[in-house]
Amino acid sequence: MKTVISSWLLFRLLFRPTEVFEELSETRPEPHSVFFKYVLWLAIIPPIFAYIGASNFGWRIGAAEPLFVPAGDLVVISMAYFFALLFVYVSTAIVAQWMAATYGARHSLGIHFALVTIIAAPLVVGSTMHLFPSIFLNVLVFIPTVMWSMYLLYKGLPIVLRISPERGMLMASALIGYLLVAAVSFLGLTVALLGRGIGPSIGV
Amino acid sequence: MFAVLWAVIGMSVGVYVAAELLWPTLDFGQPWLSFGRLRPLHTNGVIFGFGVSALMGTAFYSVQRTCHVPLFAPKLAWFVAIGWQLCVLTGGLSLLAGWTSSKEYAELEWPFDIAIALLWVGFGIVFFGTIAKRRIKPIYISNWFYGGLIIVIAMLHIINSLAIPVTLSKSYSLFAGAPDAIVQWWYGHNAVGFLLTGGFLGMMYYFLPKQANRPIWSYRLSIVAFWAFTYSYIWAGPHHLHYNAVPDWVQSLAVGMSLVLLAPSWASMINGIMTVSGASEKLKTDPALKFIVLSLAFYGLATFEGPMMAIKSVNAISHFTDWTIGHVHSGALGWNALITFGTFYFLVPRLVGASLYSVRLANIHFWLALAGTMLYVLAMWGAGVSQGLLWLSLDEIGELSFSFKDIMASMPPYYALRFVAGLIFLSGAVLMTFNFYMTIRGQRTIEVEPPPVASHRLST
Numbered sequence: 001m002k003t004v005i006s007s008w009l010l011f012r013l014l015f016r017p018t019e020v021f022e023e024l025s026e027t028r029p030e031p032h033s034v035f036f037k038y039v040l041w042l043a044i045i046p047p048i049f050a051y052i053g054a055s056n057f058g059w060r061i062g063a064a065e066p067l068f069v070p071a072g073d074l075v076v077i078s079m080a081y082f083f084a085l086l087f088v089y090v091s092t093a094i095v096a097q098w099m100a101a102t103y104g105a106r107h108s109l110g111i112h113f114a115l116v117t118i119i120a121a122p123l124v125v126g127s128t129m130h131l132f133p134s135i136f137l138n139v140l141v142f143i144p145t146v147m148w149s150m151y152l153l154y155k156g157l158p159i160v161l162r163i164s165p166e167r168g169m170l171m172a173s174a175l176i177g178y179l180l181v182a183a184v185s186f187l188g189l190t191v192a193l194l195g196r197g198i199g200p201s202i203g204v
Numbered sequence: 205m206f207a208v209l210w211a212v213i214g215m216s217v218g219v220y221v222a223a224e225l226l227w228p229t230l231d232f233g234q235p236w237l238s239f240g241r242l243r244p245l246h247t248n249g250v251i252f253g254f255g256v257s258a259l260m261g262t263a264f265y266s267v268q269r270t271c272h273v274p275l276f277a278p279k280l281a282w283f284v285a286i287g288w289q290l291c292v293l294t295g296g297l298s299l300l301a302g303w304t305s306s307k308e309y310a311e312l313e314w315p316f317d318i319a320i321a322l323l324w325v326g327f328g329i330v331f332f333g334t335i336a337k338r339r340i341k342p343i344y345i346s347n348w349f350y351g352g353l354i355i356v357i358a359m360l361h362i363i364n365s366l367a368i369p370v371t372l373s374k375s376y377s378l379f380a381g382a383p384d385a386i387v388q389w390w391y392g393h394n395a396v397g398f399l400l401t402g403g404f405l406g407m408m409y410y411f412l413p414k415q416a417n418r419p420i421w422s423y424r425l426s427i428v429a430f431w432a433f434t435y436s437y438i439w440a441g442p443h444h445l446h447y448n449a450v451p452d453w454v455q456s457l458a459v460g461m462s463l464v465l466l467a468p469s470w471a472s473m474i475n476g477i478m479t480v481s482g483a484s485e486k487l488k489t490d491p492a493l494k495f496i497v498l499s500l501a502f503y504g505l506a507t508f509e510g511p512m513m514a515i516k517s518v519n520a521i522s523h524f525t526d527w528t529i530g531h532v533h534s535g536a537l538g539w540n541a542l543i544t545f546g547t548f549y550f551l552v553p554r555l556v557g558a559s560l561y562s563v564r565l566a567n568i569h570f571w572l573a574l575a576g577t578m579l580y581v582l583a584m585w586g587a588g589v590s591q592g593l594l595w596l597s598l599d600e601i602g603e604l605s606f607s608f609k610d611i612m613a614s615m616p617p618y619y620a621l622r623f624v625a626g627l628i629f630l631s632g633a634v635l636m637t638f639n640f641y642m643t644i645r646g647q648r649t650i651e652v653e654p655p656p657v658a659s660h661r662l663s664t
Binding site (some may be wrong): 061062067102103135136138139140142143146147164166167169170173174176177178180181184185187188190191192194195196200201202 | 473477478480481484485487488494497498500501502504505508509512513515517518520521522527575578579582583585586589590592593594596597598599611614615617618621
């Protein structure tokens with residue numbers, strides 16, 4: 001069984017997802033190789049885009065002029081974004097591995113890392129929109145990308161983890177539950193930090 | 205069946221008010237079409253029309269199955285069922301006419317409050333009467349949740365509605381100022397808690413194991429969750445009143461209890477997910493189970509988001525924004541509506557002894573419901589966080605940067621998304637209604653005896 005996944009996989013994912021899933025189901029990647037080869041780099045892209053966008057165009061929240069945040073705060077926010085992404089990434093893989101026992105799925109951590117990488121790929125592509133940080137445009141771009149990611153999750157999970165589509169549906173829904181919670185925690189953490197004075201000047 | 209009707213009516217009104225927020229002239233200058241009157245019609249229609257009708261129907265059904273006896277006082281049960289529909293209908297019309305007590309989720313005026321109280325007591329008599337004459341000793345967990353719903357809602361409704369009538373259409377609350385606010389949110393939050401969470405958990409605890417065709421994963425956990433839930437929920441109301449004129453310790457206590465609440469809420473979610481995890485084969489043939497599986501994911505989201513938004517530093521930004529509306533709908537659409545749809549897809553064909561008219565339509569409904577909910581939640585998260593930041597933005601000299609009007613002027617794109625989300629969700633509900641109509645057309649309700657009791661479990 002192969003232990004390395006080729007970088008082509010991510011590109012082919014755009015056009016032939018099923019083929020990619022089938023290939024993945026035949027591999028047994030090492031967690032650290034997936035992490036250092038892909039996860040780290042994919043997770044650094046959105047914060048960089050966000051930093052470039054916010055420093056050049058300001059946050060366009062809606063009303064009147066864009067909101068510019070001091071450069072120092074922007075660095076802190078982008079770093080926090082990076083670490084939060086890494087956390088969600090790793091924790092999702094670990095949660096998926098933990099759930100695998102219940103649904104009789106494959107148990108190796110590496111394959112769960114690879115699966116999460118695949119599912120998150122559209123979101124990384126969507127994060128290009130961070131270059132122009134208008135909240136509404138970002139919401140607009142992320143709605144189809146989130147749907148695409150969910151499609152990959154429901155479709156790919158049973159193939160990669162070698163379980164029946166029905167079990168895959170159950171496990172994918174349980175993972176969606178976790179990811180929804182992770183997303184809303186993100187939101188909560190963000191506003192709590194903004195309330196603490198990191199970011200734009202607000203009167204809390 | 206009335207629940208389905210109210211679902212469609214209530215959700216249509218919801219979509220209409222969403223459109224009004226986008227195109228304010230949609231009220232055509234008519235007072236009864238104004239947002240202020242239609243909004244309570246929407247909330248009352250879906251909570252009391254759709255939600256309570258569904259809970260009453262499923263409670264009457266499942267209590268007979270789990271107690272192995274027919275209903276106590278069946279005539280009273282019919283009276284409660286029909287009376288409730290009349291009450292929602294006339295109550296809804298009174299809201300359109302502009303009668304309101306101006307208490308959120310308790311807008312109906314005193315004549316309706318009295319009618320609701322009487323009908324609710326009737327509901328309780330039928331329910332607990334049936335439990336009293338049960339043929340097995342244990343009271344199944346779903347009945348604990350339904351029972352909690354009946355007792356707590358009676359208490360909340362009666363106390364919060366205490367008022368001095370002035371005319372037929374106007375009364376004044378017995379409470380004033382801060383105590384009024386505390387009583388109102390003690391009511392408001394626990395209506396969410398014991399009706400939309402507890403009541404529907406009762407539905408889950410009966411219909412999920414039934415559909416999955418296997419016992420609850422951990423019965424012990426379900427009981428622990430029930431008592432922990434009942435104890436901690438009742439304290440959480442004042443988290444709606446952060447940074448207000450209620451004592452600080454009351455606010456902090458509410459935050460604490462809201463956080464504690466996460467544990468029993470999630471215990472029930474885990475119980476549900478684990479129960480269904482071994483029943484994957486059923487998913488091939490049963491469209492109903494899908495709805496319930498997904499509803500558990502949104503239940504997990506909503507019950508986590510709630511305590512998080514109760515934390516003061518989050519609430520400082522999230523309060524008074526559309527994030528709150530998004531939160532309510534992730535619960536109402538994602539959890540309440542989805543689990544009810546799942547239950548109906550299970551129940552309706554069984555009640556008439558026929559198979560569902562179209563599984564394909566039910567599957568389409570599933571994807572419409574998921575897409576509608578996701579779109580709604582994402583749009584409101586975007587709108588809510590924007591509003592929160594903008595309300596509080598300060599300029600160089602420490603003045604507010606933006607006026608209310610400026611901020612609202614930037615909202616139409618989100619409101620357009622929300623309108624589309626509502627339309628998608630509503631179209632799913634219309635498909636379901638058509639599906640049920642075709643299923644029951646020309647059929648008669650079948651009469652069944654309650655299931656027999658295994659001899660070793662007889663209580664007498």
